[in-house]
Amino acid sequence: MGNTLYRKKQPKTYPLVSIISVNYNHSEVTCELIRSLNEITYPNIEIIVVDNNSPDDDPSIIKRKYPNVVLIQNPINYGFAAGNNYGLMAAHGDYIMLLNNDTEVDKGFLEPLIEKLEKNPGIGAVSPKIRFFHTPDTIQYAGYTPINYVTMRNFAIGYKEIDKGQYDNDRQTAYGHGAAMVVPMRVVKEIGLMSYIFFLYYEEADWCARISKAGYEIHYVHNSLVYHKESISTGKLSTLKIYYLNRNRIVFMRRNLHGKTFIFGILYQLFVAIPKNAGKYLIRGKLNLFHAYYRAIGWHIKNLFSEEVHENPTL
Numbered sequence: 001m002g003n004t005l006y007r008k009k010q011p012k013t014y015p016l017v018s019i020i021s022v023n024y025n026h027s028e029v030t031c032e033l034i035r036s037l038n039e040i041t042y043p044n045i046e047i048i049v050v051d052n053n054s055p056d057d058d059p060s061i062i063k064r065k066y067p068n069v070v071l072i073q074n075p076i077n078y079g080f081a082a083g084n085n086y087g088l089m090a091a092h093g094d095y096i097m098l099l100n101n102d103t104e105v106d107k108g109f110l111e112p113l114i115e116k117l118e119k120n121p122g123i124g125a126v127s128p129k130i131r132f133f134h135t136p137d138t139i140q141y142a143g144y145t146p147i148n149y150v151t152m153r154n155f156a157i158g159y160k161e162i163d164k165g166q167y168d169n170d171r172q173t174a175y176g177h178g179a180a181m182v183v184p185m186r187v188v189k190e191i192g193l194m195s196y197i198f199f200l201y202y203e204e205a206d207w208c209a210r211i212s213k214a215g216y217e218i219h220y221v222h223n224s225l226v227y228h229k230e231s232i233s234t235g236k237l238s239t240l241k242i243y244y245l246n247r248n249r250i251v252f253m254r255r256n257l258h259g260k261t262f263i264f265g266i267l268y269q270l271f272v273a274i275p276k277n278a279g280k281y282l283i284r285g286k287l288n289l290f291h292a293y294y295r296a297i298g299w300h301i302k303n304l305f306s307e308e309v310h311e312n313p314t315l
Contacts, residue, residue, distance in 0.1 A: 016046065027058060034066050105227070141179075200244040
């Protein structure tokens, strides 16, 4: 043998992944997610469910069915961003995954995400391919285009396309998807938690913007697959959704846009986008939806100089 050394192959390691999901009034749906997570091949996870004081639900069913799940029951509805933050504060993982409760996962979905992050410490967040649960051959997300800072619009790549393998390559993307996103815990400790100001919608876009500003890349991982049932909690045209989408679009602008870009963007929102969309509901006689737009504007008038808009809570 001489000086020849026979090196044993190092065993594969599986860093602990804390999977966080927020529940509100849909414990049975959350249990369906947990059932799918219990069938995955990745061997080292903890599941944290944060219930936001569901008024029409009994979240204790989650703990009864799945006693190993960490169940946090908030005394009030703190919103999606804060609910995830409570989960983040309870997490022990090297990586944390935000995973909507209205999703189910492919058995091998987690390994490609963690492998991507382990191989490249310059990546600060990854999201899988997401398909629609009820039309499982149809893509919801295969990456995002950058936000146009005047119109404040961007697009999910592959949205509503039949998956024929056309997005079967990993790529850097502008934003991860809030329904399924993995972030290293070290990055969370560096950039902080989600801003509590959002409550619902735009919180993950803002978080991704902060991850990017800190110098990290965000990637779409093609060979990880999650199925999304989408919009179970808020409805497609609810006043809640319209109010928070429009309020938080401007919150995002106030936090991330500056100078002429901010001026052009805010003028477009106030004098083009919002009047146009609100006017459609007024013409159709949907006054509750019309008022939701202008309550969103009213919030910003009341909170014009609020320091809370710009706060970033730390872990």
